[in-house]
Amino acid sequence: MTFDFDTPLSRLGTHSVKYDLRRLKFGRDDVLPLWVADMDFAAPDCVREALAARLAHPIYGYTLTPPSTHEAIMDWQWRRHGWRVEKEWISLLPGLVPALALCVQAFSRPGEGVVVQTPVYNPLFEAVERNGRRPVRNPLLWEARGHRMDFARLEADLDPDIRLLLLCSPHNPGGRVWRREELERLGEICLRHDLVVVSDEIHADLVYPGHRHLPLAAVAPELAARTVVLNSPGKTFNIAGLNTAYAICPDPALRARLHAAASTLHLEGVNLFGPVALEAAYGGGEAWLAALLDYLRGNLDRVRDHFAAHLPHIGCPLPEATFLLWLDCRALGLDASTLRQRLIDAGLGLSPGTQFGPEGSGFMRLNFALPRTGLDAALRLLGAALR
Ligand SMILES: Cc1ncc(COP(=O)(O)O)c(C=O)c1O
Structure with a gap:
């Protein structure tokens, strides 16, 4: 298949x-927009066909989420991540944020x-601030190969x-895939x-x-007894506009608290089209996803070669996950707003590093x-x- x-x-x-x-x-x-984290690629055909089929029925009234949606999530988590999820652990929610x-x-x-490990996707700390809680920053350490957690x-x-820590795994920005030892150590704390x-x-x-x-x-x-995992097919299959995410909460007591807050x-529930797309993507999108990852990997190779040849003073460790590069521009000695403006003047729209916390000063995030x-x-x- 191509x-x-x-x-x-x-x-x-x-x-x-x-x-x-x-x-x-x-x-x-x-400006060439390289900011918001969605992709300039068409969603997989299987998703578009499933949506078109549902669209063909002209009534879009109140709709139940069928059990097959939960089963698609359970299958996906098992097949892709080796995690056995039970049906009652899952709640569908209108977006991960x-x-x-x-x-x-x-x-x-x-x-x-509430602990957040900055620099991090800003809605993590905004969710804390906007709900009248106190963000406790646990800044990540930046090293040649990417971020590291500061356990001490x-x-x-x-x-x-x-009482609460919000983890981003894999991490955005920077694209670290946290290792088992890192997650174990964090879990132990x-x-x-x-x-x-x-x-x-x-x-x-x-x-x-x-x-x-x-x-x-x-x-x-x-x-597992103290964790809620949040996920969505939104990034993977470029269907973020369908606002369909899910929480997986194995512990019954935590689940009761989550359900009480939701109630x-x-x-x-979620919109009518989200579960249709989720089931199509998780059920039939794996070949497309493999091809996407190959293509993104090819883009990364190009970026790496370009930076090595033309911009060796810009730090650009290749992400282990995500389609987002975290560019270390500190060698230019520019303050955050001058750096941002320099890129805009050049016709580029990147996310300023400071959007993700003060630790992002001197960095820019690029969506490739x-x-x-x-x-x-x-x-x-x-x-x-x-230059
Ligand atoms: C770490 C992370 N969480 C959540 C989201 C957005 O989730 P949603 O569109 O489902 O609200 C993004 C989008 O960039 C993200 O990077």
């Missing part, structure tokens, strides 16, 4: 955040501290007022300090050869999930901007 990731598709006229918010974000409409906020409400009280600082900073852990695993399927994602709850039974908001012609154009512009 899949076409090369042909550019115009997203103009589709109200895409990545393209249509350029003026607001960058002050001009014409809302699920994070829900978990903050369910597993902490106003005023309490975590131990030192925990206090009895902290959370056990000792009686913390609940919510693990955002939305990038779990976008892992490159040589690395293996481990769902946190599959690391050890005692960890206060009447969060009792686009056709090669676009990537090559981006690399040429980057070469000029960061």
Whole structure:
């Protein structure tokens, strides 16, 4: 089977955040957008066909989520990640970011501290702040091969007022796939300090050869009893606009707290099309996903060669997962806003590192999930901007 990731598709006229918010974000409409984490590729045919088939029935009224959706999630977690999930552990939720906020409400009280490992996808700490909890930053250490957790600082900073930790696994930005030893050590600290852990695993399927994602709850039974895993087919199959995610919570007591919080908001299901797409993707999208990962890997090789040849002073460790590069531009000696503006002036729309926490100062995040012609154009512009 062949899949076409090369042909550019115009997203103009589709109200895409990545393209249509350029003026607001960058002050001009014409930057090459390499920011929001979705891909400039068509979703797999199996997904489009399943959606078209459902669309053909002209009534879009209140709809139940069928048991087959839960089964598709259970099969996927087992096949891709070796994790046996039970049906009653799963709750469908309208997006992973809302699920994070829900978990903050369910597993902490106003005023309490919640640990986030910055720099991190900003909705993790925003979910904490916007719900009146206190973000406790546990900054990651940045090394030549990527981020590392600072366990000593975590131990030192925990206090009895902290009941919850939000993990990003694999990590965004930077694309680290946390190793078993790292997750075990983190789990052991959370056990000792009686913390609940919510693990955002939305990038779990976008892992490159040589690395293996481990769902946190599959690391050890005692960890499963205090973990909620959040996931979604949104990133993997480029269907984020369908706002369909899920929580997997093995422990009945934690699950009761999650359900109670969801019920206060009447969060009792997802939109009609999300489960259709999820089942089609998880059921028939694996060949497409393998081809996607090959293509992204090819993009990464191109990026690596370009940086080695033209921008050796920019740190660019290849991500182990995700389609996001974390560029260390600190050697340029520019402050965060000058760096950002320099890229905009060059015609590029990247995410500023500071969006992910103060540790991101001097860094920029680049989304490389686009056709090669676009990537090559981006690399040429980057070469000029960061020389
Ligand atoms: C770590 C992480 N979590 C969640 C999301 C978004 O999830 P959703 O679109 O389901 O709200 C993203 C998107 O970039 C992400 O990187």
